[in-house]
Amino acid sequence: MALVVSAVKREDFKSCAQSGFCTRNRAYADLASETPDWESPFRLDPASLQLEDGILTGDLMHTPTTSSSSAESSGALNDGYTLEIHLLDNDAVRVRMSERDPKRRRYDGLHKTVLVKPLISSSQYDHLARDENGLFTINYGSQRQNSARIRFAPFQIEFLVDGVSTLVLNEGGLLKIEAAQARNDVADTRTRALLERRLEQGMWSERFKDIVDTKPRGPESFGLDITFPEIEDVYGIPEHASSLSLKTTRGPGAQYTEPYRLYNLDVFEYEIDSPMALYGSIPFMLGHSKDKTVGVFWMNAAETWIDIEKIKSTSGSNRKTTRTHWYSEAGVLDLFVFLGPTHRDILKQYSSLVGATALPQSFAIGYHQCRWNYISQKDVTEVDAGFEKHEIPYDVLWLDIEHTDGKRYFTWHPEQFPDPIDMQLHLASKGRKMVTIIDPHIKMDKEYHVSIEATDKSLFVMNSLLSPFDGWCWPGSSQWVDFENPRAKDWWASQFSYDRYIGSTNTLFTWNDMNEPSVFTGPEITLPKDAMHHNRVEHRSIHNIYGAMFHAATAQGLTTRNETLQRPFVLSRAFFAGSQRYGAIWTGDNKASWEHFAVATPMLLTIGLAGLPFSGADVGGFFGDPEPELLTRWYQAGAFYPFFRAHAHLDSKRREPWLFGEPYTSQIRAAIRTRYSLLPLWYTLFQEASTEGVPIIRPMFFEFPSDELTYRMDDQFMVGDALLVKPVTTAGATHSEVYFAGNEKWFDFYDGQVKRGPGVQSVPSPAYKIPVYQRAGTIIPKREKPRRSSKEMENDPFTLVIAVDSNGEASGRLYLDDGESFEYTRGDYILREFKVQGRVLTSRSLNRQESETEWSFIRRFSSLKVERIVFQGLSGPVSRVVIGDRPTAVESGHDVAGGQYVVVVSKANLPIGQDWSVTLL
Known part of the structure; x- marks a missing residue:
């Protein structure tokens, strides 16, 4: 805001x-x-x-x-x-x-x-x-x-x-x-x-x-x-x-x-x-x-x-x-x-x-629905029902400042949100979560327990005269918690305990806004540089890290509120080096315009290159009212942002995905469902980012470092090393100029049509899709059954989409864990590597922490199946498939796209947690 x-x-x-x-x-x-x-x-x-x-x-x-x-x-x-x-x-x-x-x-x-x-x-x-x-x-x-x-x-x-x-x-x-x-x-x-x-x-x-x-x-x-x-x-x-x-x-x-x-x-x-x-x-x-x-x-x-x-x-x-x-x-x-x-x-x-990015809970990489503001518990119920009615998946519903009692954080408006726990449980019954906003400015109020405690403990920022700093923000006269003080960080974290944040549950998570910090009466709308922190540290010395310290304290609170530690989810607007350890960020208060939509791509690519890969831009633009085409195109691109959230200003018209009618509802539904089908790929990329420090969406030069034509290319990007995405950022466009790097094949994500690089080609970009291509030599894991939330997908089988290169080879990975706890740090996860060489597809474990202990997640989910396998780009026909030592007919027959053979095995039924092989004959 x-x-x-x-x-x-x-x-x-x-x-x-x-x-x-x-x-x-x-x-x-x-x-x-x-x-x-x-x-x-x-x-x-x-x-x-x-x-x-x-x-x-x-x-x-x-x-x-x-x-x-x-x-x-x-x-x-x-x-x-x-x-x-x-x-x-x-x-x-x-x-x-x-x-x-x-x-x-x-x-x-x-x-x-x-x-x-x-x-x-x-x-x-x-x-x-x-x-x-x-x-x-x-x-x-x-x-x-x-x-x-x-x-x-x-x-x-x-x-x-x-x-x-x-x-x-x-x-x-x-x-x-x-x-x-x-x-x-x-x-x-x-x-x-x-x-x-x-x-x-x-x-x-x-x-x-x-x-x-x-x-x-x-x-x-x-x-x-x-x-x-x-x-x-x-x-x-x-x-x-x-x-x-x-x-x-x-x-x-x-x-x-x-x-x-x-x-x-x-x-x-x-x-x-x-x-x-x-x-x-x-x-x-x-x-x-x-x-x-x-x-x-x-x-x-x-x-x-x-x-x-x-x-x-x-x-x-x-x-x-x-x-x-x-x-x-x-x-x-x-x-x-x-x-x-x-x-x-x-x-x-x-x-x-x-530090590398924290591995988030699995729900956090689904779709988030937000606006300033869903004004009541009834409003929340109706929005949730709208997603059900229109069969659009989502994982998180967000509440802005109006949900509080007089803009006092850690509270609920007593009339508009009379039973917040019941509201959260209703969403949780469908695998969904809720996020509420909590900012660093605390309303000066002698009857507000947070203000009283912080004052008594001397935990607020002081002015240059060493008196409590008093500025103006959403609640009116406010004070700012001094996170340079170690006692303040621990005290702030304690506010998230269930006995202090009354009405919260373990499915409620947090949004840290205004944490630059924003001070309406301050110079440049922020804290004065000569304000004083703990040990007489001037604010000028730590200004850019203030928001990250706030972010860290909030993440600590969400982690420690449970006896069995649960991964936090905290979105922050301000950030610094190291913010990736605490959660996601977004690009701030953008505008419903084609120009703001277009600049989101280089902004997100830049943030990822600087070590903070979990980022997104408000889909549709925060300010203003997007025309239906802009909103749809933004959803199509936003489905390929690491953090995927729609958000809107208080004065903007309501724009839930179904409100513009057809064909836009179907087009937006398809974009969101595309995101959900690719959640296995996204989660695997987040795991790679958490261990290797690499971005999740990548500039073209990251994957093609010797190609000088990619060095200033910022209107298309890679998702991992496998998918090329070209957002459509011009009104009325029906074709897009896409640069296909490398001397290899690229397969249309939706219909398998083949393009070959290097060079720019004009490709169709009709209203219902944007250009997305799979790179030859890669294997993408998917889940293809439509569900209402990511939680309801956790038992679904997988599809492997394989695009072999000119040598007939391909590789990819799949990472799985319980999606909630820190047990993965002890080895309770599945990490499989898939490879195609010599017309043989193999699966092997890359879990370096395997032990004799039978971990909970591995025990429960190792029997999950790879149900369907799609081979693209084969150089010759396939008469049959041998799974292990069991011959299996190719049920789909052979299709030829761009001179390449495509083979589909629709009932592979291969356990995800075991080694196996599939041979094409």
């Missing part, structure tokens, strides 16, 4: 020119570009270097050269800095810089929230070596394939893979660290004369509209340029309503005039094609070219801006080099470098630090 219903008001949010530290760092970059023979003023003392147990330390000094002397105030008044380079056991490298003896210590506690475990240093490295050019090099990695090459003066770190330069820190000399200092420490008139005082703008206090940021610690921002040599395309740093391949913000022909901004904000009806900050922030960037891939994680939760520029390659190559300039307002300079060598390797390395 957002404050009002109107187009985004840009004046409510800062531009770089209105942000002091952004202006100062950009001005520093201007000074560097305008100064001949510019050199970074930072030098590394060679005599100070020590390498021990995988950690290199040294003294970094700010010693202005002639070219940089006009910028002395950027850090000259400090006794020096410490440099740390940590070689980690996952082949990542951590680089840290901070003042040696600071006058005021910077916030440095982010790792406690972001990183999942203490870092382990690597023993796989060679000793420090110095060459004839005065460079020190460390070779590391299992094969010593990676190198960190350190230059002393000017200071620079270059990372190489097999001798090829892949990433460079401070190549452009933009390293700038503002030391905390007393206000009268800076009096350099040359700086003000040269850059019109931009290098000192907003250092001591800053006004935006009528609100003053007091900046009690003075200036403490820092910046660094990060260069991707001969890599033209970089991705990541969500959330922005922009393209997949990030656009330029500096240099000739820059596509944006503003830098990309990371600062979690409530920006309703956000602009399309803009680097404006939105609801979430993940400072992770991936660079990719045909012959190299590299990742960077800038571990900082303060406001951050990032400039992107394309420059000529110094090697003389035709490829451009991407130079990025990162700058944050507070905290320490703490970044990680991942050299892969593949993007899959990089995401696994990254997720080993910040």
Whole structure:
């Protein structure tokens, strides 16, 4: 939800020119570009270097050269800095810089929230070596394939893979660290004369509209340029309503005039094609070219801006080099470098630090029905009955803020929801769940038990004067829980116990909204930066992780409310690196327009590449009233989002799937049923994401990394490695231009018609379907019997759809567990690998945790059957099928599609939990 219903008001949010530290760092970059023979003023003392147990330390000094002397105030008044380079056991490298003896210590506690475990240093490295050019090099990695090459003066770190330069820190000399200092420490008139005082703008206090940021610690921002040599395309740093391949913000022909901004904000009806900050922030960037891939994680939760520029390659190559300039307002300079060598390797390395996505309960990947607001228990019953009447499956019905008693969270409106437990039990009888909204702002009310307890325990955020902060949000005068305080996290989690959240059951789950946090009376509609948290941590230092801490505390509460632990489901609007450990997110308050529909694809792909795969966009658009065609097309695409939810604003017309009549009801029903038929595939992909850190929906280049035509392609995507999906995002379209990558076959998901790549082809996209194609060489598990919910499908048999490649081979997986508990972590799951080689289909177990104990799920469900098998793309006819040693006739006969044979075995009856083989003769 957002404050009002109107187009985004840009004046409510800062531009770089209105942000002091952004202006100062950009001005520093201007000074560097305008100064001949510019050199970074930072030098590394060679005599100070020590390498021990995988950690290199040294003294970094700010010693202005002639070219940089006009910028002395950027850090000259400090006794020096410490440099740390940590070689980690996952082949990542951590680089840290901070003042040696600071006058005021910077916030440095982010790792406690972001990183999942203490870092382990690597023993796989060679000793420090110095060459004839005065460079020190460390070779590391299992094969010593990676190198960190350190230059002393000017200071620079270059990372190489097999001798090829892949990433460079401070190549452009933009390293700038503002030391905390007393206000009268800076009096350099040359700086003000040269850059019109931009290098000192907003250092001591800053006004935006009528609100003053007091900046009690003075200036403490820092910046660094990060260069991707001969890599033209970089991705990541969500959330922005922009393209997949990030656009330029500096240099000739820059596509944006503003830098990309990371600062979690409530920006309703956000602009399309803009680097404006939105609801979430993940400072992770991936660079990719045909012959190299590299990742960077800038571990900082303060406001951050990032400039992107394309420059000529110094090697003389035709490829451009991407130079990025990162700058944050507070905290320490703490970044990680991942050299892969593949993007899959990089995401696994990254997720080993910040965590992979939590495996959700199985219901969570079904269809969710939501609007602001289903106003009563009677309304809930009627909506549920509508799904029954029209035979449309769904798993979750959602309630927004009006379900509460006066917008007091953890309560129910006594007249409109008189018996919430009975309501939940009614839905549960059909395998369905309910979600209620719970936000971080707490109504100031002397009779509201949550407000009373948090006040008595001093668990609210304070203002700059160390009095309880009072702002305005949905309940009116409100306070915000301080999740930087460990006691607050545990206290918040305890509110979800059944004896405290009266009217809740184990089928009730949670939606965390407004957790940027949104404060209607605050600067930029959020908390003031000088608000104070536990241990006098300024809000500016942890702003971007506040929502993730709230998300984590809620997930903890839903997990621990049961004696037998149950996986939580929590949707969050704000997010940061690590949010994937707690649940799903969505792209925020979008609009019922074709433009917002189209931009959802690159937004979701970007979020997935940044390590948060469980994401979705509000189907139909939150604001406004979608025309029936737009709504239908959005459902068809939304069925292939990892998180599949329809949502609508309070002032929008009702738009349950059957309200537009035919043919739209049937078309929407078909889209939702497609999602349900593919739930076995989706659940298997979620399991892969939870162990490997890979996205669930993937940009084309992820699966075809050598195909340069895919690098900026963001209007179609892959679901796993098997399905190609092309959303139809233009009104009235009956055909779509689809790019078929690779020199292989692609099979129409609906009718088996064959296309062959590589190249773009025009394919039909009639009103009742969008282009979806199965990639040759893959096997997709399905369940094809229509049911009212995913719970009612758990005993249904499976269909395997096999698309063999030109070698007659294919492979795929199926993952199953109880869909609710954490028993899978102990080995109670089924993971099967299916392979076709030499016209033989085999099934074998990949469960690495099998033991002599007969696990509950395996015992109950190992007899589930593979009932039907469809072979596509066979090179010749099949006369019969042998299952094990039992001959079976091919009941469907042979059909030829695109010169390929299709064979269907309709009564295979093969147990899913056992090894077996099927031979085609």
